[in-house]
Amino acid sequence: MNNDLSKIRLVATDCDGVLTDGGMYYTADGDIMKKFNVIDGMGFVLLREAGIKTAIITAEKNPLLSKRAEKIKVDYLVTGTKDKLGELKKICEKENLELYQAAYIGDDIFDIPAIKKCGFGCVPMSAFENVKKEADYITQRRGGEGCFREVTNIILESRN
Numbered sequence: 225m226n227n228d229l230s231k232i233r234l235v236a237t238d239c240d241g242v243l244t245d246g247g248m249y250y251t252a253d254g255d256i257m258k259k260f261n262v263i264d265g266m267g268f269v270l271l272r273e274a275g276i277k278t279a280i281i282t283a284e285k286n287p288l289l290s291k292r293a294e295k296i297k298v299d300y301l302v303t304g305t306k307d308k309l310g311e312l313k314k315i316c317e318k319e320n321l322e323l324y325q326a327a328y329i330g331d332d333i334f335d336i337p338a339i340k341k342c343g344f345g346c347v348p349m350s351a352f353e354n355v356k357k358e359a360d361y362i363t364q365r366r367g368g369e370g371c372f373r374e375v376t377n378i379i380l381e382s383r384n
Contacts, residue, residue, distance in 0.1 A: 235276060238331060247368075347362055348367040
């Protein structure tokens, strides 16, 4: 890994397939439920404590995600978009950052432009092969099983 991760000031991620295992659970009433991993939630806390901004950028529109983002105090929640790179650029502009100062974690085709253009593009080991080949780093953990925290730890360790 040749990236200077000590320069990272923003960590952005997709939701489904990264913060979740990609599964959706439906109740008999048609409500959707998702499982989030508390290990990843602590990753958001640790980044915030280190002064690193966080973002979730997803094509999904689900009030459940808003509740999760509020609980873990995400700085930016962008829903209903397939233009992940465009949204990442907007956040960087608001924060007066360059793309090389951002890390992005995604698992599918809409994530590829952001993975390729940011300073540290990551994918969970459960991502599709065509997405993996675009990444700077492939986690040892699957989506929904702590892959966000794994990336968080790598970035924070680079600062010591």
